Amino acid sequence: MIEIKVPELAESITEGTVATWLKQPGDQVEKGEAIVELETDKVNIEVPADEAGVLEEQLAGEGDTVQVGEVIARLGSGSGGGTAVATKTKTENATETKTEAPTEKKTESIEEGKKVEKREEHVASPGKGPIATPAARKLAREKGIDLSAVQTNDPIGRINVHDVSRHEEKPAVKEQKPAAAASAPQPAAAANGKEEERIKMTRRRQTIANRLVEVQQTAAMLTTFNEIDMSAVMALRKRRQEKFVKDNDVKLGFMSFFTKAAVAALKRMPYLNAEIQGNEIVLKKYYDIGIAVSAPDGLVVPVVREADRKNFGEIEKDILHLAGKARNNKLGLSDLTGGTFTITNGGVFGSLLSTPILNGPQVAILGMHSIQLRPVAIDADTMENRPMMYVALSYDHRIVDGREAVTFLKHIKDMIEDPEQLLFEA
Structure with a gap:
């Protein structure tokens, strides 16, 4: 019997949540093939099998919290397609440890030369209703779905939770029997009689919320503003875009200009590229720039490593690659850790002005916003209409003074308004 354990996730992460079982009891699993997807505070991680075998038992259900090192599944030898032990949640395991249910009968049968344990309360026999995992039965009860109407591609006709979910998504099969419909959960009514819906926060959303509150409670956060005339950068992009795409196979965006400008400004104002550890200030001599990206489960900040050593094309490629991984929930922990400074662009959503919140333990974050034509006194x-962008710098006043913050933002403004300066920055 092969035990599948929750792997080491990261130095600061000790637990995760079972997001999705990618394999069901009875499924054949190849060596290195993913069995389950875990959701952690930062990323989703697929847990692979160290050896080939058949998934015989799931010891945690979807939505359960599991600890690093905890056994969450067991593999047996042989080929798939045989009778399997269905999912048991952690609560059910605890109950079975205290007392064996009177209705449970253990029998043994020989199927394809393999000894298999059957639990009658978990697997229905032919003629007594459809075969389904406990998780699938639970979901069907909650949704008021008749399991006999659910289709499955399982070799032995076993229905899993994904089959139930697919059945629910089909418009043609949403009609339910009156009795089932009566037992389906109804939207909760508020005290005033109006309809409400309660949605459990994901682990990642909870972590984001906790960290944002923590930063505001522990840092002396202040924000300073400026505005930038984007005419020169826009004209440069227009002149160079075709050749840039030909040379780099990626478009020249605004983010690479701001990343290069930020690195140059950080070299002049090193206390913005630092963090506080106890009673010490740690000045970072490297420039790993976090780029805030909107992902399905919330904002994430993947990091462009050694941005000071990369050209515009390399930076644009890194940003495009990391943004794609974020949208597909494929970011690894190494993509998210170790940033020294962060840039966020609310302008892509139409934000005109905002005060970005620090990405702790960093002590500064630069906010970009929408470009709008505004009358400017030449x-x-x-007077001329110019494409203008408001920029904001939030900083930790415990180690960054107002003079440094304002000067930093002025450096950004000067370099973006005269982008050729960036060519001479070391």
Whole structure:
């Protein structure tokens, strides 16, 4: 019997949540093939099998919290397709440890030369209703779905939770029997009689919420603002875009300009590229720039490593690659850790002005916003409509003074308004 355990996730992560079982009891599993997907505070991780075999038992249900090192499944030898032990949640395991249910009968049968344990309360026999995992039966009860109407591709006709979910998504099969419909959960009514819906926060959303609150409670956060005339950068992009795409196979965006400008400004104002550890200030001599990206489960900040050593094309490729991984929940822990400074662009969603919250333990974050045509005084007698962007710098006033913050943002403004300066930055 091969035990599948929760692997070491990261230094600061000791537990996770079972997000999705990718294999069901009775399924054949190849060596290295993913069995279950775990959701952690930062990323989703697929747990692979160290050896080939048949998934015989799931010891945790979807939504259960599991600890690093905990056994969550067992593999047996042989080929798939035989009768399998269905999923047992942690609560059911605890109950079985105290007392064996009177209705449980253990029998042994020989099927394809393999000894298999049957639990009658878990697997229905032919003629007594459809075969389904406990998780599937539970979901069907909650949704008021008749299991006999659910289709499955399982070799032995066993229905799993994914079959029930697919059945529910089909418009043609949403009609339910009156009795089932009566038992289906109804939207909760508030005290005023109006309809409400309660949705459990994901582990990642809870972590984001806790960390944002923690930063505001522990840091002396302050924000300073400026505005930038984007005319020069927009004209440069227009002139160079075709050749840039040809040379780098990626478009020249605004983010690479701001990343290069931020690195140059951080070199002049090193206390913004630092963090506080106890009663010490740690100045970072490297420039790993976090780029905030909107992902399905919330905002994440993957890191462009050694941004000071990369050209515009390399930075744009890194950002595009990391954003794609974020949208597909494929970011690894190494993609998210170790950033020294963060840039966030609310302008892609139409934000005109905001005060970004620090990405702790970093002490500064730069916020970009929408580009809008606004009248600008060129001199005492001339006004022109220019593409303008408000920028914001939030910083930790415990180690960054107002003079440093304002000067940093002024450096950003000067370099973006005269982007050729970036060519001479070391």
